[in-house]
Amino acid sequence: MAARKLLLLPGDGIGPEVMAEVKKLVVWFNARGAGFECEEDLVGGAAHDHHGKAISEAAMKKAHEADAVIFAAVGGPKWDNVHYDVRPEAGLLRLRKDLGLFANLRPAICYPALADASSLKRELVDGLDILIVRELTGGVYFGEPKSISDLGDGQKRAIDTQIYDTFEIERIARVAFDLARTRGKRVTSMEKRNVMKTGVLWHEVVNHVHRREYADVALAHMLADAGGMQLVREPKQFDVIVTDNLFGDLLSDVAAMLTGSLGMLPSASLGAPDARTGKRKALYEPVHGSAPDIAGKGVANPIAMIASFAMMLRYSFAMVEDATLVEQAIAAVLDKGLRSADIWTTGTQKIGTIEMGNAILAELARLAG
Ligand code: IPM
Ligand code: MN
Numbered sequence: 001m002a003a004r005k006l007l008l009l010p011g012d013g014i015g016p017e018v019m020a021e022v023k024k025l026v027v028w029f030n031a032r033g034a035g036f037e038c039e040e041d042l043v044g045g046a047a048h049d050h051h052g053k054a055i056s057e058a059a060m061k062k063a064h065e066a067d068a069v070i071f072a073a074v075g076g077p078k079w080d081n082v083h084y085d086v087r088p089e090a091g092l093l094r095l096r097k098d099l100g101l102f103a104n105l106r107p108a109i110c111y112p113a114l115a116d117a118s119s120l121k122r123e124l125v126d127g128l129d130i131l132i133v134r135e136l137t138g139g140v141y142f143g144e145p146k147s148i149s150d151l152g153d154g155q156k157r158a159i160d161t162q163i164y165d166t167f168e169i170e171r172i173a174r175v176a177f178d179l180a181r182t183r184g185k186r187v188t189s190m191e192k193r194n195v196m197k198t199g200v201l202w203h204e205v206v207n208h209v210h211r212r213e214y215a216d217v218a219l220a221h222m223l224a225d226a227g228g229m230q231l232v233r234e235p236k237q238f239d240v241i242v243t244d245n246l247f248g249d250l251l252s253d254v255a256a257m258l259t260g261s262l263g264m265l266p267s268a269s270l271g272a273p274d275a276r277t278g279k280r281k282a283l284y285e286p287v288h289g290s291a292p293d294i295a296g297k298g299v300a301n302p303i304a305m306i307a308s309f310a311m312m313l314r315y316s317f318a319m320v321e322d323a324t325l326v327e328q329a330i331a332a333v334l335d336k337g338l339r340s341a342d343i344w345t346t347g348t349q350k351i352g353t354i355e356m357g358n359a360i361l362a363e364l365a366r367l368a369g
Helices: 015-031 045-051 059-063 088-098 112-117 166-180 197-215 223-231 245-258 303-317 320-335 353-368
Strands: 004-011 035-042 067-074 103-107 131-135 145-151 155-161 186-191 216-224 240-243 266-273 280-286
Touching: 004 015, 004 045, 004 059, 004 088, 004 303, 015 067, 015 353, 035 067, 035 266, 059 088, 067 088, 067 303, 088 320, 103 166, 103 245, 103 303, 112 320, 131 166, 145 166, 145 223, 155 216, 155 223, 166 186, 166 197, 166 240, 186 223, 186 245, 186 266, 197 216, 216 223, 223 240, 240 245, 266 303, 303 320, 303 353, 320 353
Parallel strands: 004 035, 004 067, 067 280, 131 240, 186 216, 186 240
Antiparallel strands: 103 131, 103 266, 145 155, 266 280
16 A cells, blocks of 8 residues: 655644644554654744744645645744744645645534533534535635735725635535535535625625536525624534635634534645546644643643544545544543543543543544454
């Protein structure tokens, strides 16, 4: 079997701590013949301190060559004042753009054991299983012009540009419809067509793709603000949500909180299938950030990072049973009442990052028999 090449990018803050727990999983799967070969490099503030930019050319090359990139988190107050072009986040944005990772999958699943950790009432979130499909390489994140110019008299002008072309909307819509076919067969598309031209085109193109190719899937449209409201009012009404880069960023943080903690949410960022090999470039990352306030304390929740690893098994290596095993191991640990600080509630047992990683590994071994 060909080696499965992984690039690990731990980054900043709690990144290295949660990545350490994934490394244990790699060792465990390799003992069972998975054949993962890992390289590691710097990204974000760590890369800035070393190379003066948020990701080096050598690391980018490794990312292009890898079958999958596993990314933890970047950023922190230490780099608040570095030049905009080399800020830690620029490393992540470059990876997304250069690898063509236009489809960002953010599942928001509420583990039954955690329904009480949500800020919403248990009955609203218990059993929640939604998938946000966020466009990731277009929109206002990358649109040009993007600038701040001096107008004189103490006045400045800042410009960001929201741009979407038909093909960008078509391909993300197809990802959403294809995934909906494997689950509840319902897609809700969110934009702001009442204010934005990109919203008008988004709505039109999603409708076209639906009518032409996916009439078997139910499609609904919502204005993104109303969608945000519905997400907290009655989240279980949704199956798959497809939306643009910026709305997807906001809505996925909202959805994350429904599940109990931002520390629970994994994500996969996928490119188009290669014309020859059918393989997609891919990057897997937790939705949470670098959490500098708790970095180095051993209390971060590694579950989002470990669940991102499970998504990698599923989407990059078609190791579907193994992915499910990892997810079941996470659920089993939660069922036993073990909690990291972010999801701790009275009556459960608070444990640290390493203990959580070990507990998941132990459950994995037990489940695998
Ligand atoms: C995310 C993050 C990033 C984004 C930041 C770190 C650039 O918030 O992945 O949701 O805005 O996309
Ligand atoms: Mn975000």
